[in-house]
Amino acid sequence: MTRHIVLIGMMGAGKTAIGLDLARRLRVPFKDSDAEIEAAAAMSITEIFARDGEAFFRAREAQVLGRLLAGPPGVISTGGGAWMRPENRQMVAARGLSVWLNCSPETLWMRVRQRPTRPLLQTADPKGTLLRLLEERGPVYALADAEFVSQAGDSIEATSGRLLTQLRAAHPDLIQEIP
Ligand SMILES: Nc1ncnc2c1ncn2[C@@H]1O[C@H](COP(=O)(O)OP(=O)(O)O)[C@@H](O)[C@H]1O
Numbered sequence: 001m002t003r004h005i006v007l008i009g010m011m012g013a014g015k016t017a018i019g020l021d022l023a024r025r026l027r028v029p030f031k032d033s034d035a036e037i038e039a040a041a042a043m044s045i046t047e048i049f050a051r052d053g054e055a056f057f058r059a060r061e062a063q064v065l066g067r068l069l070a071g072p073p074g075v076i077s078t079g080g081g082a083w084m085r086p087e088n089r090q091m092v093a094a095r096g097l098s099v100w101l102n103c104s105p106e107t108l109w110m111r112v113r114q115r116p117t118r119p120l121l122q123t124a125d126p127k128g129t130l131l132r133l134l135e136e137r138g139p140v141y142a143l144a145d146a147e148f149v150s151q152a153g154d155s156i157e158a159t160s161g162r163l164l165t166q167l168r169a170a171h172p173d174l175i176q177e178i179p
């Protein structure tokens with residue numbers, strides 16, 4: 001691979017799950033910015049938000065993203081808010097291909113409602129919060145180099161396989177060796 005593949009998009013779109021499977025198929029390193037932040041802080045995302053606040057988390061996120069982008073090309077899954085910072089978008093553009101994992105609001109909600117691991121959704125109306133964030137962020141996600149639409153009924157494996165086919169077709173320069 002000549003550049004990183006950087007997955008962006010909403011919470012629950014499957015950036016972490018699809019990124020892992022995509023990296024396995026490509027036999028390249030997989031990094032998840034949230035997991036890297038958690039490892040460095042020895043705390044969960046929930047604990048970081050509760051103890052240090054969102055601004056602190058966003059600063060760590062930008063740092064971690066910079067470090068991951070400086071490493072060998074691989075698949076990087078970001079947290080849903082990372083793409084909102086213009087500096088992060090610039091860093092990604094310099095070293096990677098950004099791919100918006102797009103997904104219907106119903107599917108996002110179905111996936112995130114089961115897990116209390118996303119502090120931004122700990123509100124009185126988590127579904128309303130998710131929809132509002134999607135509305136705010138959608139136009140910014142659309143700035144990504146590529147968009148991939150994840151279908152609700154597809155498995156993780158089917159989705160990452162289809163994503164790889166789409167990426168190979170649209171960016172033959174990116175993946176030079178067929179694993
Ligand atoms: N087709 C699919 N694509 C992505 N995730 C899926 C799919 N089917 C089920 N899931 C589940 O949905 C959740 C997606 O969450 P995650 O990968 O953490 O998303 P994100 O990192 O974008 O917030 C995971 O629990 C995953 O196992």
Ligand SMILES: O=C(O)C1=C[C@@H](OP(=O)(O)O)[C@@H](O)[C@H](O)C1
Nearest residue numbers: 010011012034079080081118119
């Ligand atoms: O959308 C966001 O602002 C966030 C998304 C989360 O990552 P996922 O998109 O991987 O769930 C995590 O970074 C944090 O809870 C904030």
Ligand SMILES: [Mg+2]
Nearest residue numbers: 015016078079
């Ligand atoms: Mg994730």
